[in-house]
Amino acid sequence: MAIHVLSQDVVAQIAAGEVVERPTSVVKELLENSLDAGARHIRLSITGDGRKRIQISDDGCGIEAAEIELAFLRHATSKLETASDLYRIQTLGFRGEALASIASVSQIKLTSRNQAENIGTALVVEGGEIRQRKPVGVPAGTVITVENLFYNTPARLKFLKGEMSEKRQIASVVTRYAMAYPQVAFHLEQDGREVFRTNGSGNLADVIVNALGLDHLKNMVEVDDSHNDMAVYGFASAPSLNRADRSRITLFVNGRYVQDTGLTHAVVQAYHTLLMTGRYPIAILMLTLNPEDVDVNVHPTKAEIRFRDHDAAFSAMQRAVRRAIIGGAQTPTMRGQAPQYHQFEEQQRLELPMESPGQHARQRMQPDYAENDDDPTAIPIGLGQPAQPRTLPMLRVVGQIAASYIVAEAPAGMYLVDQHAAHERILYEQFMAEYTRQKTVAQLALTPESVQVAPAEARLIEEKLPLLSELGFQLEPFGPNIFIVRAVPAILSDVEPSELIRGIIDDLEQGNKPGMESIEDKIVMRVCKQAAVKAGQVLSYEQMQGLIRQLERCQSPLTCPHGRPTMIHMSNDRLAREFGRLGA
Ligand code: ADP
Ligand code: MG
Numbered sequence: 001m002a003i004h005v006l007s008q009d010v011v012a013q014i015a016a017g018e019v020v021e022r023p024t025s026v027v028k029e030l031l032e033n034s035l036d037a038g039a040r041h042i043r044l045s046i047t048g049d050g051r052k053r054i055q056i057s058d059d060g061c062g063i064e065a066a067e068i069e070l071a072f073l074r075h076a077t078s079k080l081e082t083a084s085d086l087y088r089i090q091t092l093g094f095r096g097e098a099l100a101s102i103a104s105v106s107q108i109k110l111t112s113r114n115q116a117e118n119i120g121t122a123l124v125v126e127g128g129e130i131r132q133r134k135p136v137g138v139p140a141g142t143v144i145t146v147e148n149l150f151y152n153t154p155a156r157l158k159f160l161k162g163e164m165s166e167k168r169q170i171a172s173v174v175t176r177y178a179m180a181y182p183q184v185a186f187h188l189e190q191d192g193r194e195v196f197r198t199n200g201s202g203n204l205a206d207v208i209v210n211a212l213g214l215d216h217l218k219n220m221v222e223v224d225d226s227h228n229d230m231a232v233y234g235f236a237s238a239p240s241l242n243r244a245d246r247s248r249i250t251l252f253v254n255g256r257y258v259q260d261t262g263l264t265h266a267v268v269q270a271y272h273t274l275l276m277t278g279r280y281p282i283a284i285l286m287l288t289l290n291p292e293d294v295d296v297n298v299h300p301t302k303a304e305i306r307f308r309d310h311d312a313a314f315s316a317m318q319r320a321v322r323r324a325i326i327g328g329a330q331t332p333t334m335r336g337q338a339p340q341y342h343q344f345e346e347q348q349r350l351e352l353p354m355e356s357p358g359q360h361a362r363q364r365m366q367p368d369y370a371e372n373d374d375d376p377t378a379i380p381i382g383l384g385q386p387a388q389p390r391t392l393p394m395l396r397v398v399g400q401i402a403a404s405y406i407v408a409e410a411p412a413g414m415y416l417v418d419q420h421a422a423h424e425r426i427l428y429e430q431f432m433a434e435y436t437r438q439k440t441v442a443q444l445a446l447t448p449e450s451v452q453v454a455p456a457e458a459r460l461i462e463e464k465l466p467l468l469s470e471l472g473f474q475l476e477p478f479g480p481n482i483f484i485v486r487a488v489p490a491i492l493s494d495v496e497p498s499e500l501i502r503g504i505i506d507d508l509e510q511g512n513k514p515g516m517e518s519i520e521d522k523i524v525m526r527v528c529k530q531a532a533v534k535a536g537q538v539l540s541y542e543q544m545q546g547l548i549r550q551l552e553r554c555q556s557p558l559t560c561p562h563g564r565p566t567m568i569h570m571s572n573d574r575l576a577r578e579f580g581r582l583g584a
Pocket of ligand 1: 003029033034037058060061062063071072076077078079092093094095096097098099100141142
């Protein structure tokens with residue numbers, strides 16, 4: 001279709017388009033144009049946060065010389081003609097606004113040659129005005145350079161977040177499109193450094209390796225299911241690979257990245273009973289359905305869509321993912337190792353408080369203590385109790401139950417100690433003591449391991465390298481999105497480096513949210529959690545004794561760093577009453 005200006009009545013029916021508000025939106029719009037042009041190779045080069053310079057080149061169909069100025073007019077598009085076309089949109093763009101909006105707030109150089117023409121055109125546009133136009137010899141395709149974004153609207157600049165955050169956003173956007181279009185080879189350069197590339201092989205798995213690392217892919221299962229007119233394809237993590245929030249659930253509908261709470265929920269639902277509460281899977285999933293069954297014309301950034309039959313989309317998604325992860329348990333579909341289900345089941349059985357054998361006892365015993373304060377030597381323990389310095393009586397270890405709890409006694413009665421929580425507390429206080437004394441807590445890795453992360457995550461880690469090194473993590477950037485783990489906090493030397501990095505990224509991302517613990521706190525707590533003995537680990541008598549002695553030396557031995565109790569106490573009186581030896 002030739003580029004033409006849409007009629008007023010069609011324009012009136014288009015959901016109000018968003019003005020270009022930040023460099024990331026420019027990148028997104030330009031990428032969409034290249035993809036709509038059928039490009040097989042897309043190269044992006046960004047300087048700084050993108051305000052200085054964004055350049056994109058593609059080998060798509062190119063713009064005809066006669067239409068090149070038209071492309072910069074508002075509501076000029078080659079992708080839509082009548083209002084009814086709005087109900088069967090197959091392209092990413094359709095409003096004809098992006099180039100006009102970008103051009104009005106920047107300086108653009110564009111060269112393009114249409115496949116059917118022999119000579120291309122070069123255009124210079126400044127603040128929306130065409131300054132120069134001349135024929136040039138260029139390969140078929142389009143190169144657009146956007147410079148000095150917002151140079152003429154200084155007010156807009158103020159609202160931009162820091163440069164790092166913008167760099168990260170750009171990397172995420174490019175990564176997402178690369179996932180949605182595995183048949184297109186993407187190449188992203190930031191400040192002259194290649195940070196991401198895909199080979200255009202058409203395999204989503206290849207893109208995931210480049211975007212998230214082989215390590216992730218190995219722990220994901222392929223999802224491939226279709227039902228009626230809906231198909232779901234992609235990869236979803238085995239339950240053992242999970243994150244603290246939903247942000248790693250990436251969804252596409254008909255090649256368009258969408259943020260749809262319902263669909264995201266469908267993915268989470270597919271893991272019902274397979275993930276601990278508060279943990280979410282990593283998934284990259286594409287839902288394909290008839291374009292007429294989905295309305296993309298509802299949101300300014302087109303990130304939200306409306307389904308004709310939302311329930312059908314929901315169940316298609318949920319069923320496809322559920323089948324894949326359940327099926328994945330028996331038949332590993334991925335090359336490489338099988339998903340680690342056994343490990344997961346164990347973890348779930350032993351770490352979920354609701355399912356742990358000691359829980360019933362705790363539920364029964366705990367409320368009683370609040371009102372039953374008759375024993376002056378008893379240590380009041382309750383969930384709401386603030387962690388304050390308190391000394392423990394000398395405890396004599398009796399034994400271990402459920403490979404999770406240490407039974408101990410003191411003159412004041414019986415104590416049940418949660419070995420994991422107690423160890424977390426011990427490590428936390430040790431770590432904090434060393435940290436505040438500025439003692440180095442790092443331990444050099446004997447064989448430094450490399451860990452690959454997503455481009456946006458890599459930028460985030462780079463930003464926080466000094467903080468991480470203070471905490472004992474020495475990570476050395478190595479290649480675009482790879483870090484060599486040179487040293488980790490000494491107490492973590494047994495934990496898998498990739499697991500450590502994954503946890504840190506979680507913390508760094510969460511740490512950015514207001515009203516939460518500081519990033520340092522989060523990282524320290526996680527470190528202690530990862531290093532602590534697990535529930536389900538059988539301990540020798542000496543190990544239990546060692547743990548109890550160390551707990552006795554803690555400042556706040558009664559709670560773990562997260563505020564949960566490390567032990568429950570049953571007084572001698574209480575025991576006697578329970579056995580009917582003492583009147584109530
Ligand atoms: P829309 O994408 O909604 O049509 P844009 O303002 O983004 O609106 O682009 C206007 C028109 O310019 C497009 O419809 C398309 O015909 C042409 N165009 C823009 N970028 C490219 C490109 N990279 N390759 C080929 N044509 C392009
Ligand atoms: Mg467009």
